[in-house]
Amino acid sequence: MSQTVIDIQNLLFQWPGREGFRLSIPNFQVDRGERVFLQGASGSGKSTLLSLLGGVLVPQQGRLQVLDTDLTRMTSSERDRFRVDHVGLLFQQFNLVPYLSVRENVILPCRFSQRRRGRALESADSLELSADRLLGQLGLDSTYAQQRVTSLSVGQQQRVAAARSLMGHPDLIIADEPTSALDADRQSEFLNVLLGRCNEEGVTLIFVSHDQRLAHHFNRSINLSELCSFNAGPV
């Protein structure tokens, strides 16, 4: 497997039926183990890019390879499978399934992916132990494991979501403003644990935020407007 995790060339995406909106990325590569900070104002096409990387959307033109896999040549169910096998996703807020316990939320990707399940069991005797260990590493001790996620604070919920995105050792984590609901102290605390885990597990991280102040935590920082020739108005 090559060192390139994400390879985008001459990509063009247009929402069907919405003429005005285009996202075009001439060239974008991310290497294995990189932790990339993608900065962009809201409405700048961040979510669209993440949906493309996550395999929910498909570009009309260009090359879109994730982990040497051409997403444009896959069916939507193949992309669903690929996503859960290789990509951990982390969102701004409300990442969790409200009716499952903290532990069950963390295990969730392993319920849908044999690969993630197998990888989680490589380093632990059971999925539960693996989840509890990840939670512990993110600062949530075992007393939280059985709790309902709705009883946690927003900061704690984001840690659970982070643990879930790391569960079963995915190759790539895509985080969409996971810290925007946290206050400044919590933000850097959260970032530190997340980056620490990614570092130790050798996971590639794409971190999207509008907040330039967070950029110094990352070894590479890109402004989305530099990356894309993006057009939100009429062409």
Place this chain on the structure above:
Amino acid sequence: MRPLLFLAFASAWNRRTTLGLMAISIGLSVMLLLGVEQLRTQARESFSQSISGTDLVVGARTSPIQLMLYAVFRLGDATHNIRWSSYQTISQHPSVSWSVPISLGDSHRGFAVIGTTTDYFEYFRYADRRLLAFSSGKPFVDIFDAVVGADVAQQLGYQLGDSIILNHGAGGMGLSDHADKPFRVSGILKRTGLSVDRSVHISLEAIEAIHLDWQGGAPMPGLSIPAEYVRKFDLAPKEITAIFIGLKSRAGVFQMQRYINQYKTEPLLAVLPGVALDELWSVVSIVEKSLLAISALVVGVGLSGLVAVVLAGLGERRRELAVLRSVGAGPGVVFMLLAIEGLMVVVAGSLIGLSGLMVLSMFATPILETHLGISLATWTLSAESWKLLLIVMATGFLVSLIPGYRAYRISLADGLTPRL
């Protein structure tokens, strides 16, 4: 499949109050539907089993349905009687193989008293040509002997040799009774599930005997004939209410029917019990069918309620669906999740309905048997009921596909980020 069921259960458990209420309302509608169906089947069964092997039922001229009602079901009263001489003429007709006269009009604590001959126990058949059988004792021999049906014996706690007092007319309140002439229980019949169970059988002579000192439906003032003297009187019956006739050959049945219907001396009516039962049932079945239709509608209302509830909940679950997609659940899984949830509620509802019906029928069986004569004693579901239950569940699954499809569309449109 396993994560799917687990998630569906967890999700349903999370909204257990709403879904539980939904399941209960579906349960009640299923209970109604199955209850009506059970009643219907049982009623039709006891109905069609009420008489068998009798070729003609004869009474004074009235409508065939009314004749069946009072002669077979002991419902209502005869307007006229048949003269004993007419009975003798008819019973001696060459094509008649056997004939059983019955005389109605008296009662015993709410149960019909029927005056007849011992031929009744020999020829009257029900269900699949079954004869009446005695659980103890034997047919009446003495004038004041009585044979009671299974329900009479059970409900009034009668044993062989017990003394009973008959009432005049249908009233259970003994204002004008035959207290001066008590009867002795000589036999108890086995249960049949028919009106026989709720009848007291005495001889035609006994009917005459208890009315010796009566005239025009009331005791004659100043005249009282003690029981020990009745044997000195002529106890030959003067009138009877109806006749059950068996023919030597069924082929002659229409000829015999015409003969009786054109009987010169008095206006009589002969009916073929099978034909009359069908006619009677077709009257009842309108009610029965509309009841079934109404309960089917109620189930429909329950199921649409389920769809409405699940659909309404979908709006607030968009985030949850997006999260599930982000951890690898495809739109197909989301679809199944919602469909399974609906199906679970329908299955739970059906189980609630089924067990509710069991409990209810345990309490209702004695009441129904006493008041309507409908026996629910064997309470296994009929094939028809199982079919209905399966239809309900299948329909439930089909309508659950509606929220499933809606969730599928939502999760396709939303992708990983819910639009609220």
